[in-house]
Amino acid sequence: MSVAVTPAGAASPGVTSATGDAVRAAEARSARNYHPLPVVIASAEGAWTTDIDGRRHLDLLAGYSALNFGHGHPRLIAAAKTQLDRVTLTSRAFHHDRFADFCTELADLCGMETVLPMNTGAEAVETAVKVARKWGYRVKGVAPGAARIVVAAGNFHGRTTTVVSFSSDPGARDGFGPFTPGFDTVPFGDADALEAALTDDTVAVLLEPVQGEAGVCVPPAGYLARVRETTARRNVLLIADEIQSGLGRTGRTFACEHEQVTPDVYLLGKALGGGVVPVSAVVSSREVLGVLRPGQHGSTFGGNPLACAVALEVIAMLRTGEFQQRAAELGTRLHARLHEMTAAGLVEASRGRGLWAGVDVADRHGGGGAVARRMLERGVLVKDTHGSTIRLAPPLVITEQDLEWGLDRLAEVLARPA
Known part of the structure; x- marks a missing residue:
């Protein structure tokens, strides 16, 4: 399994025994009304989370927009x-x-x-x-x-x-x-x-x-x-x-x-x-x-x-208007990158507004859930919806460097079939 290194130098390998144990414990006692990815977050700041094994992941979901201002502003x-x-x-x-x-x-x-x-x-x-x-x-x-x-x-x-x-x-x-x-x-x-x-x-x-x-x-x-x-x-x-x-x-x-x-x-x-x-x-x-x-x-x-x-x-x-402006400016870059991926045949289609996008992935990738799991392995948190679509909703405080890094990981995942 490949190991992705984040800009801060942290690695994101596969599921460890500690993570596996924590996931199994949660699933044993909780109603199965969600199907979370196998990551157990212990702390977070800005656009980044840290799991119980100390691995950092870039959060490109932001709690379905509940975390517009990032973790722990x-x-x-x-x-x-x-x-x-x-x-x-x-x-x-x-x-x-x-x-x-x-x-x-x-x-x-x-x-x-x-x-x-x-x-x-x-x-x-x-x-x-x-x-x-x-x-x-x-x-x-x-x-x-x-x-x-x-x-x-x-x-x-x-x-x-x-x-x-x-x-x-x-x-x-x-x-x-x-x-x-x-x-x-x-x-x-x-x-x-x-x-x-x-x-x-x-x-x-x-x-x-x-x-x-x-x-x-x-x-x-x-x-x-x-x-x-x-x-x-x-x-x-x-x-x-x-x-x-x-x-x-x-x-x-x-x-x-x-x-x-x-x-x-x-x-x-x-x-x-x-x-x-x-x-x-x-x-x-x-x-x-x-x-x-x-x-x-x-x-x-x-x-x-x-x-x-x-x-x-x-x-x-x-x-202040600061966050609206950031969403507009970073959103322009987000959609430009997704259009590039579409033109290159990596993405079936994308759409959205501001710092928010839906990305349709091809069947060869095994569905949006498979893409989300492969992104997790590379240190990025996303989630699928309706089978073949990935939603991207980064915190509005994300830096341009981190956004580009996360999109590079998406291009990397989509460049090869599951």
């Missing part, structure tokens, strides 16, 4: 440590001194008025579904129980029972019915089909501006703008799931900005917690979020002081 760790010494949880039964600032700053970042904090992305989506239906009944005048929401095929909005009800992925649905009704699915990127699906009972359109789990799929130019115009004209809420695409990943604060689109509702998560704590939020107008009344929705940990402290620092970091 000093500003985020300092914010968390300071808050840990003060108060971490009050529940929303009481006010705390970080909550108003968090809501104010996040609403302002989004150009909105009101924030409803939760913990995970899936909770934010569930919240949006409830709010959209309530808005439809109270504001739009839809008959009770008749509200419908239009979604896109290939979507990934989480794995709760309601969310998988409108998934087109059999793996997410099989064996989990009966499902929640009230959803209409149209092809992603087809504005005509979406407009045709709207009825007087449609209360919302729920979309990812870029579909992450589907393979970092970018819709045709003008699609989001057309959807925005259509939904506004038909009095339908446009809900943008920016849980993966938002907060700098695509080279803008929000992916919707690439088409100068402002939705009615932003769904945020992942990077909002800085890779430190789970934080999500639904951000909208007073008219939309104002349909909720005390007791109708909530979360014990939603908007807790620790989460607010970390998220406030994330917002402050995004205010």
Whole structure:
């Protein structure tokens, strides 16, 4: 087995006995709802991780965008440590001194008025579904129980029972019915089909501006703008799931900005917690979020002081524009390299936006999972999706040198069949 040497001089050989033992111990006691690669991470900094054997690996996945600012960013760790010494949880039964600032700053970042904090992305989506239906009944005048929401095929909005009800992925649905009704699915990127699906009972359109789990799929130019115009004209809420695409990943604060689109509702998560704590939020107008009344929705940990402290620092970091610019500039290099690999016949196809890409690999490589394992052997962490696609989402703090090194390893792996 070949040994790849990282820029820092560390080696990444095969699975050691210590790693094997740790993997087997984890698999013996945990539910098998994930299929992780055989690496056991013990520490991490920036774009690099270190496993229990002291081997370093370049992280090109970044926790599916939860680690946009890298592992252990000093500003985020300092914010968390300071808050840990003060108060971490009050529940929303009481006010705390970080909550108003968090809501104010996040609403302002989004150009909105009101924030409803939760913990995970899936909770934010569930919240949006409830709010959209309530808005439809109270504001739009839809008959009770008749509200419908239009979604896109290939979507990934989480794995709760309601969310998988409108998934087109059999793996997410099989064996989990009966499902929640009230959803209409149209092809992603087809504005005509979406407009045709709207009825007087449609209360919302729920979309990812870029579909992450589907393979970092970018819709045709003008699609989001057309959807925005259509939904506004038909009095339908446009809900943008920016849980993966938002907060700098695509080279803008929000992916919707690439088409100068402002939705009615932003769904945020992942990077909002800085890779430190789970934080999500639904951000909208007073008219939309104002349909909720005390007791109708909530979360014990939603908007807790620790989460607010970390998220406030994330917002402050995004205010500088530094990370958005890095994603745009490094993303240009990322996509240029992938186009070179495509032209050379190493890659079947690639697509993406900013520092985010989906890479389709040929059958001769044995699938995306095989490529991810071979990348691991060379000191790089990536993961497959839908069989033949590798997702690349490096931390926005990655250096150009490290990004190039990781892409060199990808070219090396794809230069020879499995």
